[in-house]
Amino acid sequence: EAQVTQNPRYLITVTGKKLTVTCSQNMNHEYMSWYRQDPGLGLRQIYYSMNVEVTDKGDVPEGYKVSRKEKRNFPLILESPSPNQTSLYFCASRSAGGYSYEQFFGPGTRLTVL
Amino acid sequence: AQSVTQPDIHITVSEGASLELRCNYSYGATPYLFWYVQSPGQGLQLLLKYFSGDTLVQGIKGFEAEFKRSQSSFNLRKPSVHWSDAAEYFCAVAGTSGTYKYIFGTGTRLKVLA
Secondary structure: OOOOOOOOEEEEEEEOEEEEEEEEEOOOEEEEEEOOOOOOOOOEEEEEEEEEOEEEEOOOOOEEEOOOOOOOOOOOEOOOOOHHHOOOEEEEEEEEOOOOOOOOEEOEEEEEEE | OOOOOOOOOOEEEOOOOOOEOOOOOOOOOEEEEEEEEEOOOOOOEEEEEOOOOOOEEEHHHEEEEEEEEHOEEEEEEEOOOOOHHEEEEEEEEEEEOOOOEEEEEOOOEEEEEO
């Protein structure tokens, strides 16, 4: 089954404790992206990657890091989480081929930073 | 600046009634346009998309949307709403220049009365 998976689905942590949210897709997509969803703000792009070793900042990159060492994986790293990073996070991927531009989303990771 | 506006934060309709969710965008050229639905506790599912051609596009679950260039709008419609349509709906635009830039609206939460 074609899908984007994220782990963990739920995470409660404390300020300053480094964490990683994993994202993996099995569709051989070139493009991957991370979003955060906050009430009243919709989805905002954090980082995106156009291919292995190619990443760029989205609209709200502060406090986050990403890496793309393999095509299928795109982990989101919070080196020193703060309470304002409490949010619902989505990973997404899409193919670079054709004109689809359709993104496929993971199920989301709900993060709480105390 | 590129933007997507969903002017209605909440909409309540009775089951069986018609529905129209509004979406206006600001973009330098004709972008690719999307509507996504997010059911409670779920990820995002693509309802429909517009790239070019016929300005009335059909999607899944009986939804349709009409692209109106003169009004910079891409409103989502359904002739008869079902209780299972209660969810949050997001309009999104993507650039056509090859960049991986998605912009989402802030969402419209739909409540369906039995």
